[in-house]
Every structure is written in structure tokens, then in C-alpha cells.
Amino acid sequence: MAVIIANPLDFNVEDLYVDLRQSVGCPIYLKCEGFNFAGSIKIKAAAAMVAVREERGELRAGGTIIESSSGNMGVALSIVAASRGYRFVCVTDVRCTLAARKTMEALGSEVHVVGEPDADSGYLGARLAYVRKLCEANAGYIWLNQYANEANWRGHYRTTGPEIAKVFPELDVLFIGAGTTGTLMGCARYFRENHPGVTVVAIDTVGSVTFGRPPGQRMIPGLGTSVRPPIFDASYADDVVYVEEAETIRMCHRLAGSGYLFGGSTGTVVSGAAIWMKEHGRDDMTAVAVSPDFGGNYLDTIYNDEWASRVVTADVPDDHHRCGPRS
Incomplete structure (x- = not known):
């Protein structure tokens, strides 16, 4: 069928x-969980987090999403953004695979690669700091923050x-x-x-x-x-x-x-x-x-x-x- x-x-x-x-x-x-267009389970959380922002009226056509990701979430959000008419900015680090970075870019996303870890909080801490810096410079950016976003786990609960x-x-x-x-x-x-x-x-x-x-x-x-x-x-x-x-x-x-x-x-x-x-x-x-x-x-x-x-x-x-x- x-x-x-x-x-x-x-x-x-x-x-x-x-x-x-x-x-x-x-x-x-x-x-x-990889049999979807993102190739990973992250498509569930990505869709759920974006849907909440849409329901609140915070995301509209042409808006920009930003997120820190080691790879899979970045690919998933690239697909969600492209399919729904948003820009996506991904902040990753040097451990992200080349294939994941190229996939995000092929889908139209802007990828920033952090080269050095934070002395106390590692690469994730450095990525989060860079996300905050970009948000301060771009008031219209919508940071989903998957690490603190309840829609992340609620998507899997459902x-x-x-x-x-x-x-x-x-x-x-x-x-x-x-x-x-x-x-x-x-x-x-x-x-x-x-x-x-x-x-x-x-x-x-x-x-x-x-x-x-x-x-x-x-x-x-x-x-x-x-x-x-x-x-x-x-x-x-x-x-x-x-x-x-x-x-x-x-x-x-x-x-x-x-x-x-x-x-x-x-x-x-x-x-x-x-x-x-x-x-x-x-x-x-x-x-x-x-x-x-x-x-x-x-x-x-x-x-x-x-x-x-x-x-x-x-x-x-x-x-x-x-x-x-x-x-």
C-alpha cells in the first residue's frame, strides 16, 4: 500500500x-527511531517544541529558530524549519560529524561551529554561551533550548x-x-x-x-x-x-x-x-x-x-x- x-x-x-x-x-x-526524514528520534522533540511556540504566537512565517545541538537535533530542526517556512541557526561544536553539518547546510540552515570547550562546562557550555550571544545580537531569534524545554520530554510522553x-x-x-x-x-x-x-x-x-x-x-x-x-x-x-x-x-x-x-x-x-x-x-x-x-x-x-x-x-x-x- x-x-x-x-x-x-x-x-x-x-x-x-x-x-x-x-x-x-x-x-x-x-x-x-531512525525511519523518518531526519534519520533520528529527534524529529519528535523538534516538532513538539516548534508547535508550542507556534501555538503561543511566538513563531510566524519567516521567523528564525536558534538551537544548540551536537548533530541530530540540528538536522531535525533543519527539516522542521524548512518545511514550515522558518530560518534555522544551529550552534554546534567540532565533535559534530561532517555529514550532519553538511545535511543542515543543504537544508538551508546556518551552522556555527564552536572550536573550544568552556573550561568548566565543556563544549555544551561553550555552545550555550554562543547561543546567548547570538540572541543578544538578534532580538528576533527564538531559542528553543531543548535542555530546559518541557515540550522536549512531553513529545515523547505523548x-x-x-x-x-x-x-x-x-x-x-x-x-x-x-x-x-x-x-x-x-x-x-x-x-x-x-x-x-x-x-x-x-x-x-x-x-x-x-x-x-x-x-x-x-x-x-x-x-x-x-x-x-x-x-x-x-x-x-x-x-x-x-x-x-x-x-x-x-x-x-x-x-x-x-x-x-x-x-x-x-x-x-x-x-x-x-x-x-x-x-x-x-x-x-x-x-x-x-x-x-x-x-x-x-x-x-x-x-x-x-x-x-x-x-x-x-x-x-x-x-x-x-x-x-x-x-
Whole structure:
């Protein structure tokens, strides 16, 4: 049956899952959120945040949106802006992949790249400072501020959470990556209020400060923060797993070996989910992990052997991510 659309926001596959047992050895179903024109889950939050500003009358045709992004949100907002007649200014940093930057520019967006991190708050702090500077110089700019915008998590409360619950009414555990924490907060709130028996496990990267750990160098954009997002509430996460970037890269390559080319955020989520299942899993457990993106934007980084070898500095046993679920 043909699908005909008149706007790129009208298309998003909501119910495609990959059974990871064959490729990773874990009884986990991976919800693929990249089948839309933005190629990532960020299209949901981008559309939701823009819709709120439109409803308030703050965004009109020809208006300018500005946002800080490590890549995926920038691409998503580029599509939303182009489809709705707005200008979009993205402030990113040197870790943003070349493919993401070129995609934003191809869609008509203006991209500013921050070259140096803030001494205390890293690249994110530097990006936010630059956004504020641009807003001060351009009074008409509308800053969505995904890190503090409740529409970010509310979009997932209305969509991603219910979508998972519909397909898996007997869900036991849900794994979600922590970036801006929009997906995490939206889904965690939905399940806490509607299906309180579900365990929500956050997946974060080593070097991220979101859960109170000390900051550290991170090379892969997407998950993790150097400034704790104001929308984040740790009480909604039942557990958290921290993943080294080397493990993210190994997992991405492992999945690629089975024919699945996923992005860095997905590699981190799957790696963390496998670690948790190895410790806590059961044969009768129903587990779902959310895949934020695909790997096309990471060909020059994660899937480039020279780049990846600089991040992967220690060997991990072959069975590091093999699940050993207990009966």
C-alpha cells in the first residue's frame, strides 16, 4: 500500500523493532527511531517544541529558530524549519560529524561551529554561551533550548512511551539513553504514571555529568552532557548504566557485522542494555531498548578505523556484552 505525504513531518515509522538475540545474544527488542526524514528520534522533540511556540504566537512565517545541538537535533530542526517556512541557526561544536553539518547546510540552515570547550562546562557550555550571544545580537531569534524545554520530554510522553506500551503490554524493563534527557524523561514519566511495574534504566556515557559523575572527555556526539539538563529529574530513572566510548564503538561494529548500521547513541544504548541484562536479566523478561539513530552520519568517525582506533585503547573480552540471563 502506497504512502503519500505532503510534508516530511508526516512520515515516521513507529513500530519497527530488531530482535537482538542473534546479533548481540540478548533478549532485547530494539525500537528503531531512525525511519523518518531526519534519520533520528529527534524529529519528535523538534516538532513538539516548534508547535508550542507556534501555538503561543511566538513563531510566524519567516521567523528564525536558534538551537544548540551536537548533530541530530540540528538536522531535525533543519527539516522542521524548512518545511514550515522558518530560518534555522544551529550552534554546534567540532565533535559534530561532517555529514550532519553538511545535511543542515543543504537544508538551508546556518551552522556555527564552536572550536573550544568552556573550561568548566565543556563544549555544551561553550555552545550555550554562543547561543546567548547570538540572541543578544538578534532580538528576533527564538531559542528553543531543548535542555530546559518541557515540550522536549512531553513529545515523547505523548508518542514514544505509548508506542512501546502498545506493542509490549507486558514490558518488564526499558533502556533509554540520556542526552538532553527528553526521551528518558518523557518515557519514564509515561511508564511511571501508566505502567509503574516497568523498570526504566538510563544509559549514560562515561565522562557525562548528568547523574552527578565527574566530567571527562567525550568524542562521540549524542548521549552524555557536560551541563546537567534542567529538564532532568533523576528520580524517574530506576537504574543507570555507564558506557565507555570504546564499548560504544565495539558495539556499533558488532551490530554492523550483522547488517545493522546504527549510530553512536544506539551503540551506547545497546551496550548498556547488554551490560544490565548480563547482571539482572531473566529468561522470561521482556526488554526494550530505544535506538535514537542510524549510522550514516558516523562513517568518518565510528566506522573509520583510524578515528575509532584513537578512542578504543583497551581490549574487552569477546563475551563482554554477551548476556547470561538467569532463570
